[in-house]
Amino acid sequence: MVFILLLLSACDRPAEIGSSADWALSLSEPQIEWRGGVLGVSTGIALTPSAAILEALDHGVAVSVVVATRVHPWHGALAATDQTRNHRFEIRYLPLIEHHQLTELKTGQTDTYPRLSMLLRALSERRWLDTHLTRDQASTDEWQVQVRVDIDRERLPAPMQLSAWRDERWRSGQDWLTWRVGPDHHAP
Numbered sequence: 001m002v003f004i005l006l007l008l009s010a011c012d013r014p015a016e017i018g019s020s021a022d023w024a025l026s027l028s029e030p031q032i033e034w035r036g037g038v039l040g041v042s043t044g045i046a047l048t049p050s051a052a053i054l055e056a057l058d059h060g061v062a063v064s065v066v067v068a069t070r071v072h073p074w075h076g077a078l079a080a081t082d083q084t085r086n087h088r089f090e091i092r093y094l095p096l097i098e099h100h101q102l103t104e105l106k107t108g109q110t111d112t113y114p115r116l117s118m119l120l121r122a123l124s125e126r127r128w129l130d131t132h133l134t135r136d137q138a139s140t141d142e143w144q145v146q147v148r149v150d151i152d153r154e155r156l157p158a159p160m161q162l163s164a165w166r167d168e169r170w171r172s173g174q175d176w177l178t179w180r181v182g183p184d185h186h187a188p
Helices: 002-011 051-058 116-123 135-140 158-166
Strands: 024-035 038-048 063-075 083-094 099-104 109-113 127-134 143-151 177-181
Touching: 024 127, 024 143, 024 177, 038 063, 038 116, 038 135, 038 143, 051 063, 051 083, 063 127, 083 116, 083 127, 099 116, 109 116, 127 135, 127 143
Parallel strands: none
Antiparallel strands: 024 038, 038 127, 063 083, 063 143, 083 099, 099 109, 143 177
């Protein structure tokens, strides 16, 4: 019985699914740069929330934006083991004080803003996100560095997860951005 319900819910598409054009999530001008012998991605996060995301925030659901950085040794057309680091930013609405809150989950830094537009502007500020790739590793081997941004649907409340995975209003659809770093490809 449960299987049938899940199958039917997967086939049922709401009549009012907005296109992915009504919202946007992307990295703004990502660049790789070295800091203290470690390679990182310097970027901001540009977010224009969809109606579904705004509704979730209004109902007290925290929405997490995740920037994934991935590095792995490059061996021709095949990639070996990869090292993925997730940098998460949690957005929530605080209805009692009518403010929005942005928390960088890795550092625990929390800032509160009276307007959503101010929070989105703070999210778009440039920040450096480390990859844990060191200069020593890059000097001996060739590496592929990748980055992408998306909504972290796994951090949504369990009842929302299934519909969020199917709904285009909850995913950015952005492909991995890729750089090659190594002895022959010097990063800036």
